[in-house]
Amino acid sequence: MAADGTWSIGELAARAGTTVKTVRFYSEQGLLPEAARSIGGHRRYWPEALGRLATIRSLRALDLPVAEVRRVLERDELDGPLEDAVARQLGQVGEQLAALRWREAALRLLHECGPAERAERLRLVGAVTAPPSTDVIARFWRRWLPARMPRAAVALVLERTVPQIPADPTPEQVLAFARLHAMTRGECEGGDRGQPAAHRSGRGFRPAVLYAGLDEAYALAAPAVRAGRAPGGGDALDCFVAAYAAAGGGARDTAAFRRGLGPVLAADPRIDRYWDLVAEIAGPGEVTPGAAHAWLVAALAVPLG
Structure with a gap:
């Protein structure tokens, strides 16, 4: 220690149990102010x-970047800036772990399959990022929905139809998602799949009313679908029919309306493959909107008791 009470860079490094190179680096980055310079x-x-x-070394041990360390040190109190920095780092670590879990499951998928399947699965899985993005699937639905749907209504549909990425996927879930990604990407890149009759309705059709009503009907039907009950009448079917009636200009729910609605819905283009893959991704016990819709359409054909 010098007469003025200061330490040399070597003394500071020795007392801290680190190297001169490390202290010099932090000084050059502006993290460690100098008291002075010798002659x-x-x-x-x-x-x-x-x-x-x-403090700097503790923050760096948490893998905080130098820029984050600087933001923390620029404030006299550590709590607020440190909490923010730790939260950001936690988010990054979570993304990295999600990517690793996805890659592990993808590698297991390729490792455990036979040679005849490996090339196709490699192509499917290789087209998906890790962790995967659902942007392609969301674009598929935006393209498929009626034009000029209110933003809130579109958001509701996307919330219900775009599958959540499993936090710890199995190889089978990775394969199902990869197939779903390939299917929806093909539709977005020029597929010409027909639209449901409701989407082709003329003036006066209110798609936001339809999808809000369908969302409620699917929720009501889910317990019956999950329990394996046969399609039939009840609150779920009443809500389902009411959604189509209200969206089409306020028609009344009559026996004649139901007789006409059933064949129209039965003739709609189906995306059963989509919902089968979503069910595989979601796992056992989850009832997809597609499964609920199919149950309700079948319920329309059941004669009134």
Whole structure:
């Protein structure tokens, strides 16, 4: 220690249990202020630098980037900036773990399949990022929905139809998602799949009313679908029919309306493959909107008791 109470860079490094190179790096990054320079131009530090250096090293041990460390140190109180930095780092680590879990499941999928399947599965899985994005699937639905749907209504449909990525996927879920990604990407890149009759309705059709009503009907039907009950009448079917009646201009739910609605819905283009894959991704016990819709359409054909 010099007469003025300062330490050399070597003394500070020795007391901190680190190297001169490390102390110099943090000084050059502006994280560790110098007290002064010696006549020979060497860095000198106040003893308080030891505590600051310990804080810097602790933050770096958490893998916080230098820029994050600087933001934390620029404030006199650590709690707020440190909490923000830790939250951001947690988010990044979570993304990295999700990517690793996805890659592990994808590798297991390729490792455990036979040679005849490996090339196709490699092509499917290789087209999906890790962790995967659902953007392609969302574009598929935006393209498929009626034009000029209100933003809130579109958001509701996307929330219900775009599958959540499993936090810890199985190889089978990875394969199902890869197939779903390939299917929806093909539709977005020029597929010409027909639209349901409701989407082709003329003036006065209110798609937001339809999809809000369908969402409620699917929720009501889900317990029956999950329990394996046969399609039939009840609140779910009443809500389902009411959604189509209200969306089409306020028609009344009559026996004649139901007789006409059934064949129209039965003739609609089906995307059963989509919902089968979504069910595989979601796992056992989940009832997809597609499964609920099919149950309700079948219920329309059941004669009134």
